[in-house]
Amino acid sequence: MEQFSVTPWEIKGKVDYDKLVTEFGVERVEDRHLEAIRELAGDLHFLLRRRFFFAHRDLDLVLEDARAGRGFFLYTGRAPSKSPMHIGHIIPFIMTKWLQEKFSVNVYIEIPDEEKFLAKKVESLEEVAPYVEQDILNIIALGFDEDRTFIFKDTEYIAKMYKPAVLVARHINLSTARAVFGFDGETSIGLVFYPALQIVPTLFENRRPLIPCGIDQDPYFRLQRDIAPKLKRFKTAELLSKLVWGLTGPETKMSASEPETAILLNDEPREVRRKIMNAFTGGRATAEEQRKLGGNPDVCPVFHWYSVLFEEDDKKLREREWACRTGSLLCGECKLELAERVVRFLEEHRRRVKQAEAKRDKFLYDGKLAREMWNWEFRE
Amino acid sequence: MEQFSVTPWEIKGKVDYDKLVTEFGVERVEDRHLEAIRELAGDLHFLLRRRFFFAHRDLDLVLEDARAGRGFFLYTGRAPSKSPMHIGHIIPFIMTKWLQEKFSVNVYIEIPDEEKFLAKKVESLEEVAPYVEQDILNIIALGFDEDRTFIFKDTEYIAKMYKPAVLVARHINLSTARAVFGFDGETSIGLVFYPALQIVPTLFENRRPLIPCGIDQDPYFRLQRDIAPKLKRFKTAELLSKLVWGLTGPETKMSASEPETAILLNDEPREVRRKIMNAFTGGRATAEEQRKLGGNPDVCPVFHWYSVLFEEDDKKLREREWACRTGSLLCGECKLELAERVVRFLEEHRRRVKQAEAKRDKFLYDGKLAREMWNWEFRE
Numbered sequence: 001m002e003q004f005s006v007t008p009w010e011i012k013g014k015v016d017y018d019k020l021v022t023e024f025g026v027e028r029v030e031d032r033h034l035e036a037i038r039e040l041a042g043d044l045h046f047l048l049r050r051r052f053f054f055a056h057r058d059l060d061l062v063l064e065d066a067r068a069g070r071g072f073f074l075y076t077g078r079a080p081s082k083s084p085m086h087i088g089h090i091i092p093f094i095m096t097k098w099l100q101e102k103f104s105v106n107v108y109i110e111i112p113d114e115e116k117f118l119a120k121k122v123e124s125l126e127e128v129a130p131y132v133e134q135d136i137l138n139i140i141a142l143g144f145d146e147d148r149t150f151i152f153k154d155t156e157y158i159a160k161m162y163k164p165a166v167l168v169a170r171h172i173n174l175s176t177a178r179a180v181f182g183f184d185g186e187t188s189i190g191l192v193f194y195p196a197l198q199i200v201p202t203l204f205e206n207r208r209p210l211i212p213c214g215i216d217q218d219p220y221f222r223l224q225r226d227i228a229p230k231l232k233r234f235k236t237a238e239l240l241s242k243l244v245w246g247l248t249g250p251e252t253k254m255s256a257s258e259p260e261t262a263i264l265l266n267d268e269p270r271e272v273r274r275k276i277m278n279a280f281t282g283g284r285a286t287a288e289e290q291r292k293l294g295g296n297p298d299v300c301p302v303f304h305w306y307s308v309l310f311e312e313d314d315k316k317l318r319e320r321e322w323a324c325r326t327g328s329l330l331c332g333e334c335k336l337e338l339a340e341r342v343v344r345f346l347e348e349h350r351r352r353v354k355q356a357e358a359k360r361d362k363f364l365y366d367g368k369l370a371r372e373m374w375n376w377e378f379r380e
Numbered sequence: 381m382e383q384f385s386v387t388p389w390e391i392k393g394k395v396d397y398d399k400l401v402t403e404f405g406v407e408r409v410e411d412r413h414l415e416a417i418r419e420l421a422g423d424l425h426f427l428l429r430r431r432f433f434f435a436h437r438d439l440d441l442v443l444e445d446a447r448a449g450r451g452f453f454l455y456t457g458r459a460p461s462k463s464p465m466h467i468g469h470i471i472p473f474i475m476t477k478w479l480q481e482k483f484s485v486n487v488y489i490e491i492p493d494e495e496k497f498l499a500k501k502v503e504s505l506e507e508v509a510p511y512v513e514q515d516i517l518n519i520i521a522l523g524f525d526e527d528r529t530f531i532f533k534d535t536e537y538i539a540k541m542y543k544p545a546v547l548v549a550r551h552i553n554l555s556t557a558r559a560v561f562g563f564d565g566e567t568s569i570g571l572v573f574y575p576a577l578q579i580v581p582t583l584f585e586n587r588r589p590l591i592p593c594g595i596d597q598d599p600y601f602r603l604q605r606d607i608a609p610k611l612k613r614f615k616t617a618e619l620l621s622k623l624v625w626g627l628t629g630p631e632t633k634m635s636a637s638e639p640e641t642a643i644l645l646n647d648e649p650r651e652v653r654r655k656i657m658n659a660f661t662g663g664r665a666t667a668e669e670q671r672k673l674g675g676n677p678d679v680c681p682v683f684h685w686y687s688v689l690f691e692e693d694d695k696k697l698r699e700r701e702w703a704c705r706t707g708s709l710l711c712g713e714c715k716l717e718l719a720e721r722v723v724r725f726l727e728e729h730r731r732r733v734k735q736a737e738a739k740r741d742k743f744l745y746d747g748k749l750a751r752e753m754w755n756w757e758f759r760e
Contacts, residue, residue: 114546159539166494169570177569189557190549193573
């Protein structure tokens with residue numbers, strides 16, 4: 001049996017999601033959840049329909065809170081690094097934005113601008129600084145509500161976060177932190193403290209938090225669920241996604257630091273086309289063979305990308321799958337079409353990034369929620 | 381041989397200062413240091429003359445900086461707990477204030493208002509809050525210069541400290557922190573990070589810091605001296621004191637949580653007199669015996685207190701010692717006199733605490749140095 005491991009710092013091997021559900025102690029997203037969301041939201045995002053968000057904690061309770069009018073709030077984040085965000089990074093934000101729109105709730109977005117430095121993935125804070133600003137604009141560009149969304153950098157918002165972080169940290173012993181995060185002797189004491197800062201935003205409101213994120217982030221929030229009752233706050237709910245495949249193969253990791261695996265949000269059209277045309281597919285060795293035997297979309301990163309980002313229409317996705325399996329759609333054509341969709345998406349996205357610049361300060365400092373949060377104090 | 385251990389969290393057993401000097405790798409204060417200080421300052425504080433500040437790091441370099449006009453800056457601190465400061469706690473501040481006055485330098489005073497909570501010595505931050513304010517006033521009352529002194533609480537000044545703390549933390553691995561501070565599995569991850577915050581003030585100026593403090597605090601600054609060159613800052617200098625004896629015996633610990641060992645700054649006169657009259661002394665079993673054989677000031681906490689706080693005059697101190705040794709001064713009289721001096725000192729101190737209230741904000745927010753520090757940013 002293949003070995004794999006999933007931690008917030010690293011994903012190794014081919015992930016077995018069934019095993020992960022058991023190991024992490026999360027629950028599968030069931031039909032009843034999707035029906036309830038459709039009923040409340042009037043609609044169901046394809047990332048939910050297709051169970052890319054496949055697991056959860058306390059999703060039933062969130063839906064009950066929504067139904068009863070108690071509401072909830074959304075929280076997610078992005079740790080800037082020394083390269084731009086890639087297309088997989090935007091998925092939790094797409095999900096979060098959709099939930100904000102459908103449920104009219106507040107969204108908190110943490111930008112832990114110190115985390116990669118403390119994790120020794122970059123050599124200085126200066127190296128990260130330009131990507132901090134790029135990432136913020138990329139996130140705003142996805143369409144969040146400027147008066148219901150607060151985006152905050154750790155090194156700035158620490159003024160408000162440190163006190164509650166101290167309360168959280170008091171409840172996390174070194175032995176727990178080592179067991180949950182795998183810290184060792186080489187780990188910086190700053191990274192050892194960092195989980196407290198990732199937990200603090202779950203305490204921002206006296207309502208249930210819901211965190212749309214990759215399942216690799218679950219360890220933080222598992223810990224939050226032990227601590228929250230001690231601080232008289234809600235255990236956080238989670239809506240957990242699988243990890244997007246890289247272009248280099250099924251179940252591979254998309255990584256901004258390995259350019260061939262990913263499309264970066266600032267890749268030029270020529271670069272996008274080149275990478276996608278070079279992608280691994282579920283196709284056969286020759287066109288002739290493929291026409292005869294068909295391709296295999298189950299192991300195809302190109303098909304995977306259509307399904308998680310570039311084909312919203314279920315019927316069209318099924319048609320594409322059928323055409324592939326029956327050999328009537330060849331990989332060249334399929335990749336070309338994906339490349340064009342990605343190029344169009346990035347063009348549109350960049351247009352929105354331009355517009356985001358003017359709105360940036362609303363999200364960070366003077367939109368309705370941002371203003372509230374700069375006056376916020378944690379009260380037990 | 382008796383076992384002892386000295387860490388920032390706990391002092392156990394009878395401290396052997398000679399061994400500690402070797403173990404910590406610090407140096408003894410020598411005659412040449414005292415001569416140089418007297419020459420530069422025009423005077424020599426009795427805590428220096430009597431070598432209560434007995435050890436140092438880089439004191440020669442500080443004196444060279446002073447002589448050459450490059451200057452230096454002073455830094456010390458006080459972690460508030462769930463009881464008032466005792467009389468031993470003010471000694472580093474008395475030394476610091478004297479140095480400020482003589483050398484006209486800036487003083488930074490850290491109030492780590494989260495530390496005792498993270499160290500699990502108190503159960504909540506609320507429990508500490510009243511003592512935070514009391515401690516600040518007690519410190520101001522010792523006579524610091526309001527335009528050259530910045531007093532800051534960690535939970536407030538974290539806004540400015542977190543970024544440099546991240547830079548410091550990156551250079552402290554968990555294995556080092558465990559070795560230096562003895563952290564174990566039960567230690568809060570907040571306390572694991574805390575050393576970075578105690579190191580940050582040594583980076584406040586591009587000059588050499590000098591830290592007057594008890595030798596138990598040396599581990600933090602030993603670590604600072606490894607890290608500072610990586611951040612292009614000065615290795616800190618230290619002026620290290622012995623630990624004041626408790627009233628219960630020679631080389632015992634004065635502890636605010638064991639009231640019989642210490643005089644607290646808010647003890648009533650009746651309480652002061654009772655505690656001192658009950659103190660352990662170097663006296664004999666009976667007055668008759670003492671008149672015949674004399675007392676032993678070497679093991680007497682009462683004599684110790686005269687020498688570190690309540691008799692500035694060397695000649696008078698020698699006379700008292702002689703009178704004790706020869707049996708002409710009995711313990712009752714000697715204690716009574718100490719009690720009256722302590723009562724007078726506390727009365728005067730409280731008067732100054734009252735005056736300090738009006739000046740408090742100068743030290744924290746709007747004195748000359750405080751204003752500068754609220755605009756300060758760490759630049760490498």
